[in-house]
Amino acid sequence: ELKVEQNPLFLSMQEGKNYTIYCNYSTTSDRLYWYRQDPGKSLESLFVLLSNGAVKQEGRLMASLDTKARLSTLHITAAVHDLSATYFCAVDITTSGTYKYIFGTGTRLKVLA
Amino acid sequence: DTEVTQTPKHLVMGMTNKKSLKCEQHMGHRAMYWYKQKAKKPPELMFVYSYEKLSINESVPSRFSPECPNSSLLNLHLHALQPEDSALYLCASSQGGAQETQYFGPGTRLLVL
Numbered sequence: 001e002l003k004v005e006q007n008p009l010f011l012s013m014q015e016g017k018n019y020t021i022y023c024n025y026s027t028t029s030d031r032l033y034w035y036r037q038d039p040g041k042s043l044e045s046l047f048v049l050l051s052n053g054a055v056k057q058e059g060r061l062m063a064s065l066d067t068k069a070r071l072s073t074l075h076i077t078a079a080v081h082d083l084s085a086t087y088f089c090a091v092d093i094t095t096s097g098t099y100k101y102i103f104g105t106g107t108r109l110k111v112l113a
Numbered sequence: 114d115t116e117v118t119q120t121p122k123h124l125v126m127g128m129t130n131k132k133s134l135k136c137e138q139h140m141g142h143r144a145m146y147w148y149k150q151k152a153k154k155p156p157e158l159m160f161v162y163s164y165e166k167l168s169i170n171e172s173v174p175s176r177f178s179p180e181c182p183n184s185s186l187l188n189l190h191l192h193a194l195q196p197e198d199s200a201l202y203l204c205a206s207s208q209g210g211a212q213e214t215q216y217f218g219p220g221t222r223l224l225v226l
Contacts, residue, residue, distance in 0.1 A: 031212055042203055042217045043156065050212055088155055092212070099168040103155035 002027045004091050006104040014112050016078050021107045023072040023089035030067045031092035034074055036085045037106075043088070046074075079111045117218035119204050125224045126194065134189040134221050136204030145187040146215065147179060148203040156203060162187060163209070194225045 003026040013019050023032070034046040047056040049065035049072060056063050060083065062075045072089055089104040117138045126132050136145065144163040148156040161168040162181040176198075178190040187204060201222050205215040 033215075042220050043205075043215075045214045045216065048212070048214055090155075099158060099161045099163075099170075101158045103157070106155050 002091065002093060002100070002102050004089065004102050004104040006087075006089060006107050008107060009105060010108050010110075012110045012112060013076075013079055015080055018078065019076050021074040021076070021087055021109075023074070023091075023104050025070050025072075025091045025102075025104075027091075027093060028067070028070075029091050029093045030065075031094075032065050032072045033090045033092070034063050034072070035088045035090065035103075037088065038085050046087075076109075081111050081113050084109055084111045117204055117206055117216050119202075119218035119221050121221060122219065123222045123224075125226065126191065127226055128194060128196070130194075131190070131192045133191065134202055134204075134223075136187040136189075136206075136218055137185055138206040138216070138218075139185060140206065140208075140216070141184075142206040142208050142216075143184055144207045144209060144213075145181065145184075146205040146207075147187065147189050148205065149198075150201045150203060150220075152200075160189075191223075194223075196225050199223055199225045 005024045007022050032049045035043045037043050047063040052067040054065045060077045065072045086106045086108045088106050091102050093100045120135045146161050147159040150156040159173045160179040176193050180188040201220045203220045204218040207213040207215045
């Protein structure tokens with residue numbers, strides 16, 4: 001059974017600091033996605049990572065994928081309050097048209113001014 | 114237009130009711146998804162329509178029934194739900210299917226009494 005674990009589950013950090021969120025998964029996949037969810041809101045797609053070594057950056061966020069280690073990271077650079085949200089990774093092991101798309105546990109980030 | 118719309122925003126129903134959730138997109142996307150999200154939990158994929166072909170998460174009970182009248186519309190028919198089905202139901206769409214950015218609607222908050 002595919003398991004997708006994120007750590008930390010909760011993260012409180014000061015503005016201006018750097019930090020990394022980790023997403024580990026238990027089966028082979030080369031497709032991983034990151035999402036952001038604000039409290040009481042829907043999901044927003046951040047990154048789509050489709051190969052080993054893929055790296056994507058948008059603003060203060062950078063995501064990478066190591067399929068051999070079954071690990072993705074979401075790095076936050078010089079955090080600002082607006083980044084406070086819950087971040088989910090999701091692993092896609094769809095095969096032969098059967099969709100299997102599992103979200104991680106989520107990391108609740110709070111950036112303190 | 115990069116918007117996915119969902120109606121209603123909120124729904125309260127009894128266990129004997131029949132209701133439907135609606136989702137619409139006008140981005141020309143050929144894949145649409147239903148997710149269920151319980152409070153403080155990650156979303157769970159329920160159904161996918163990709164190029165009019167349905168893919169089902171086998172753990173979803175039969176009291177949930179998806180319908181895709183055309184490539185822009187996705188319905189979720191609800192019948193004889195249980196209180197534990199109370200959740201946020203999210204619709205998403207993507208251009209062709211897996212491996213692509215998903216755009217999420219605002220969700221429908223469902224309460225089953």
